[in-house]
Amino acid sequence: MNVLLSAAISLDGCLDDTSSRRLILSPAEDLAEIDRLRAASDAILVGARTLRCDNPSLRVRSAALVEERKAAGRAPQPLKVTVTTRGELPSDLRFFEGDRPPVVFAAAPLPPQLAQRAETICAPEITAALIVTELEKRGVENLLVEGGGEILSMFLRENMADRLRLATAPFIVGEAGAPRFLRPGRYPFDSGHRAVTESLRMAGDMSVATYRFHDDDPVRDRECLARAVELSRRCTPDPECYRVGAVVVTASGARYEGYTQMTARKNHAEEEAVAAALQAGADLRGATVYSSVEPCSARSSKPESCSRLLLRLGVRKVVFGLYEPDRFVHCTGALDLRRAGVRTLYLPEFARQILDINAHLFSRPRH
Numbered sequence: 001m002n003v004l005l006s007a008a009i010s011l012d013g014c015l016d017d018t019s020s021r022r023l024i025l026s027p028a029e030d031l032a033e034i035d036r037l038r039a040a041s042d043a044i045l046v047g048a049r050t051l052r053c054d055n056p057s058l059r060v061r062s063a064a065l066v067e068e069r070k071a072a073g074r075a076p077q078p079l080k081v082t083v084t085t086r087g088e089l090p091s092d093l094r095f096f097e098g099d100r101p102p103v104v105f106a107a108a109p110l111p112p113q114l115a116q117r118a119e120t121i122c123a124p125e126i127t128a129a130l131i132v133t134e135l136e137k138r139g140v141e142n143l144l145v146e147g148g149g150e151i152l153s154m155f156l157r158e159n160m161a162d163r164l165r166l167a168t169a170p171f172i173v174g175e176a177g178a179p180r181f182l183r184p185g186r187y188p189f190d191s192g193h194r195a196v197t198e199s200l201r202m203a204g205d206m207s208v209a210t211y212r213f214h215d216d217d218p219v220r221d222r223e224c225l226a227r228a229v230e231l232s233r234r235c236t237p238d239p240e241c242y243r244v245g246a247v248v249v250t251a252s253g254a255r256y257e258g259y260t261q262m263t264a265r266k267n268h269a270e271e272e273a274v275a276a277a278l279q280a281g282a283d284l285r286g287a288t289v290y291s292s293v294e295p296c297s298a299r300s301s302k303p304e305s306c307s308r309l310l311l312r313l314g315v316r317k318v319v320f321g322l323y324e325p326d327r328f329v330h331c332t333g334a335l336d337l338r339r340a341g342v343r344t345l346y347l348p349e350f351a352r353q354i355l356d357i358n359a360h361l362f363s364r365p366r367h
């Protein structure tokens with residue numbers, strides 16, 4: 001998923017002032033750009049506090065952009081998403097208006113009258129890793145995160161943002177209690193791990209900078225995942241397992257390959273590729289693992305799951321093309337890897353092909 005954070009701040013880093021009226025930071029030119037970003041996204045996320053304070057519609061305003069979405073076969077409006085720890089949201093929020101029920105990530109169950117109007121995803125702790133994983137499973141490929149400060153900080157702290165668009169207005173709020181853009185805490189970016197400033201320009205009187213936080217190589221990622229998918233075809237169909245292929249690329253660029261049951265009946269593809277690498281004396285710290293299907297999180301045949309194996313070996317990045325369906329177990333491999341800080345990418349354009357390769361598990365028996 002592409003995760004784009006968007007924030008507008010004053011020169012002193014404030015998102016708002018302390019008055020009850022919403023502070024207007026953006027001129028029309030910036031608002032028009034935000035509308036284009038909304039139109040390009042599949043889902044828009046804001047925190048519950050922002051909903052309560054500002055009551056935003058989270059809609060694409062331009063009729064022309066809505067028509068463009070429809071012409072491209074997309075929903076007229078992006079999916080609305082929020083996060084609430086207490087499950088308390090006023091029922092008259094504009095967030096609940098529209099054709100599609102919004103998604104609410106909640107640490108506590110919503111009252112029944114709200115639960116009917118939204119899809120609720122309840123978990124004891126709501127993290128950016130959970131939000132990205134659950135929205136990916138619902139088909140979201142482009143997520144726009146519009147605030148507030150706590151939500152933006154959470155995505156940056158967890159290193160779950162791809163880009164930040166930061167618009168700065170040329171004035172100073174100057175109030176001690178005004179909400180700041182980023183909360184204090186540990187972030188993965190310091191003087192030794194700097195983000196990349198991708199662009200810098202003007203929107204009206206605001207300066208707009210875009211920062212990138214990861215150095216993915218999309219061409220290599222697609223090429224290696226395509227190779228993993230091809231390898232999966234070598235596995236003979238077996239009603240007890242998925243046909244999966246895997247490619248390991250070490251930090252120094254050496255490649256190793258495997259597929260399900262390549263050398264032993266209980267072996268998963270990731271284990272086979274890892275074993276090939278270890279036999280050759282490779283160091284897997286900082287490696288990238290491409291697996292056609294999400295690495296497993298629990299299995300009956302062996303004590304160590306593939307996601308645990310990859311964590312133990314110090315793998316830095318995992319790329320896969322299909323979330324494991326809930327057929328044998330409920331898999332949380334991608335979520336577990338993300339929670340442990342592994343860069344984990346899902347490339348949905350491979351999903352159809354991988355499902356076809358695994359048709360032996362999904363087609364009905366003839367008699």
Ligand SMILES: [Zn+2]
Nearest residue numbers: 268295296306
């Ligand atoms: Zn596995």
